[in-house]
Amino acid sequence: MTRAGGAGGATSTATGPGRVLVLVYGIFALAATARAGYQIATQLDEAPLAYALSALAGLVYVLATVALATDRRRLALGAVLVELVGVVAVGVVSLVAPQDFPDETVWSGFGQGYGYVPLVLPVLGLLWLRRSSRAASGR
């Protein structure tokens, strides 16, 4: 992939709107991994499932951040899809069976603790991956 949207190739996923996306993914990567690390280190036995999911969410955000920042489209697509499935699945389960989620994860209640950004982010990610891949002929 050409960097910075060189003529003839697709736009790098790290430029333009992608730059903002990478920042937001980066913030969530930092927040989710830090939270998961803290929870697993101090209180794993309280809610092992919720904390394992926090760790998974953190990992997915790290992968998405790196993939988008370095223009690795397939990795980015995979990470964003796992993220979308994760936030929807955890969101549904946390509503239906709240006893399995005694403590907050980033994805609980479709990410309501984080202003629903975790729900919007993968959708924006997918839209951006699609748009940037065909941006070469457009603008």
Place this chain on the structure above:
Amino acid sequence: MPAGIAYRVPVLVPAVVLVVLAALALAGWAAVFVARDRAVVLRQLWGGAVVEGLLVVQAVLAGVLSATRGAPPEPWEFWGYVLTQLLVLPLAAAWAFAERTRWSSVVLLVAAVTVAFLEYRLLVLWGPA
């Protein structure tokens, strides 16, 4: 709740208010640049450095307060937020400056709003429940 809270709040609240105002001013400046379709300029990074300086002072203050008046109720979480907060602006500034379009201004805007939001979380974590 430890009795220390009564001492902390009068010190920490003004610090948080100051940082939030500075961060929102930076966000507003970035928003103007977004509206005018301009990239981040060096002067804005100096603005970011001012906010970062305030954050460092606040972190030192929090350290002194927790050493003398007792630790915050959730120390790991509290210091996690303090540390995260210190990282956001420098990383975002470097990331924004490499992009020479209006999107760099959006990056700065998001980073500044994030700092303001983290300040709010910090206050909740330390203040009375």
